[in-house]
Amino acid sequence: MVRASSTPGSGLPAFYGGRPIFPEGLPIARPSVPPATALQGDVSRILESGILTNGPYVRELEDRAAGYLSVRHCIAVASCTSGLMLVLRASELTGDVLVPSFTFAATAHAVSWNGLRPVFADIDRSTLTLSPEAVAETMGVRTSAILATHTYGTPCDVEGLDAVARSNGVRLLFDAAHAFGSQRAGVCVGGFGDAEVFSLSPTKVLVAGEGGIISTNDDAIAQQCRIGRDYGNPGNYDCSFVGLNARMSEIHAAMALRSLETLEDRISQRNALASLYRGLLGPIPGMSFPEVGRGDRSTYKDLAVLVDPESFGTDPGWLARALAAEGIETRRYYSPPVHAMRAYRGLGPAPPLPNTEFAAAQALCLPLWTGLTPGQVERVALAIERIREAWRGEGRPLAGRTRAG
Numbered sequence: 001m002v003r004a005s006s007t008p009g010s011g012l013p014a015f016y017g018g019r020p021i022f023p024e025g026l027p028i029a030r031p032s033v034p035p036a037t038a039l040q041g042d043v044s045r046i047l048e049s050g051i052l053t054n055g056p057y058v059r060e061l062e063d064r065a066a067g068y069l070s071v072r073h074c075i076a077v078a079s080c081t082s083g084l085m086l087v088l089r090a091s092e093l094t095g096d097v098l099v100p101s102f103t104f105a106a107t108a109h110a111v112s113w114n115g116l117r118p119v120f121a122d123i124d125r126s127t128l129t130l131s132p133e134a135v136a137e138t139m140g141v142r143t144s145a146i147l148a149t150h151t152y153g154t155p156c157d158v159e160g161l162d163a164v165a166r167s168n169g170v171r172l173l174f175d176a177a178h179a180f181g182s183q184r185a186g187v188c189v190g191g192f193g194d195a196e197v198f199s200l201s202p203t204k205v206l207v208a209g210e211g212g213i214i215s216t217n218d219d220a221i222a223q224q225c226r227i228g229r230d231y232g233n234p235g236n237y238d239c240s241f242v243g244l245n246a247r248m249s250e251i252h253a254a255m256a257l258r259s260l261e262t263l264e265d266r267i268s269q270r271n272a273l274a275s276l277y278r279g280l281l282g283p284i285p286g287m288s289f290p291e292v293g294r295g296d297r298s299t300y301k302d303l304a305v306l307v308d309p310e311s312f313g314t315d316p317g318w319l320a321r322a323l324a325a326e327g328i329e330t331r332r333y334y335s336p337p338v339h340a341m342r343a344y345r346g347l348g349p350a351p352p353l354p355n356t357e358f359a360a361a362q363a364l365c366l367p368l369w370t371g372l373t374p375g376q377v378e379r380v381a382l383a384i385e386r387i388r389e390a391w392r393g394e395g396r397p398l399a400g401r402t403r404a405g
Contacts, residue, residue, distance in 0.1 A: 286312025
């Protein structure tokens with residue numbers, strides 16, 4: 001039995017004779033950026049042209065993204081958040097928008113910034129994505145749209161959500177921040193609902209540095225978003241509506257184009273690493289994973305494990321601190337859920353969200369990035385096993401403990 005000793009200054013257990021298993025540190029994510037040499041020519045051409053926004057690189061990115069996603073329109077924007085804000089504005093909504101609470105805050109932020117009210121609906125416990133059944137139960141007379149999230153890159157039940165949206169005559173939109181390259185039954189995420197919005201920020205699988213892509217088959221939404229990203233200016237400076245400065249720069253578009261070249265390889269690598277994690281951690285009592293539907297593909301923007309305190313012996317918060325003492329960085333995505341954040345408490349009591357509360361209490365995201373090696377994954381799994389074994393070997397559960405000894 002491996003015994004715990006303390007890491008100086010941490011008050012938390014470290015194993016292997018007190019030396020962290022990753023003394024150099026293991027980050028939860030690391031950007032997959034193209035080699036500098038691949039971008040140098042692009043950047044030089046951009047600077048020499050004097051066209052720094054909305055130029056040929058942005059147009060090429062939009063064309064290639066539309067081809068990859070098999071949609072009529074892609075609109076490059078400064079961020080996923082600004083893209084969501086524009087899509088909501090272009091959809092001419094009023095009243096309430098149904099959103100998950102188990103998501104990044106930007107999903108609800110975009111709703112609120114449009115003067116709309118986010119109303120939280122529960123998620124499916126197995127996939128951690130928005131539940132069509134919960135949406136149908138939460139639907140009200142003020143509801144004008146559903147905004148679902150492909151959480152961690154796992155595709156939503158788009159068919160179920162589409163059926164609810166159609167039967168109630170409301171818009172269906174997707175926060176696809178994590179999901180460029182995800183597939184639902186072999187079909188690329190991007191063409192579902194009225195519009196979807198992707199993120200190209202550093203933690204994503206397709207990287208522009210900063211940026212986003214709106215994808216849609218709706219001509220009117222596409223036209224409004226193109227105008228809206230440039231202040232609502234249709235070209236004559238007589239702004240037709242209140243837009244944003246949400247243009248993507250040419251340099252960001254150039255990076256995204258280079259990143260797109262090797263996207264499939266990165267998704268394949270991430271899926272292989274996720275499969276390895278599942279094989280190593282799945283047999284440990286109290287550890288399970290969100291499901292990805294048969295025939296679906298996740299980008300695994302994040303690798304989440306669900307930690308059941310009763311079976312595992314401690315909660316994910318304590319495990320995260322113990323892993324930090326081993327040099328392993330983790331994140332509690334998404335705890336607290338959005339409805340519990342200070343920014344949204346003024347909306348009043350949320351409806352019962354038992355699956356959201358379950359996920360927020362149990363989810364812990366472990367390191368996953370394209371350059372991560374199988375050996376590093378094995379060491380993370382070994383650290384988790386030995387943390388559990390060491391504490392349980394003392395004949396008492398981990399829950400509530402904060403110090404070794």
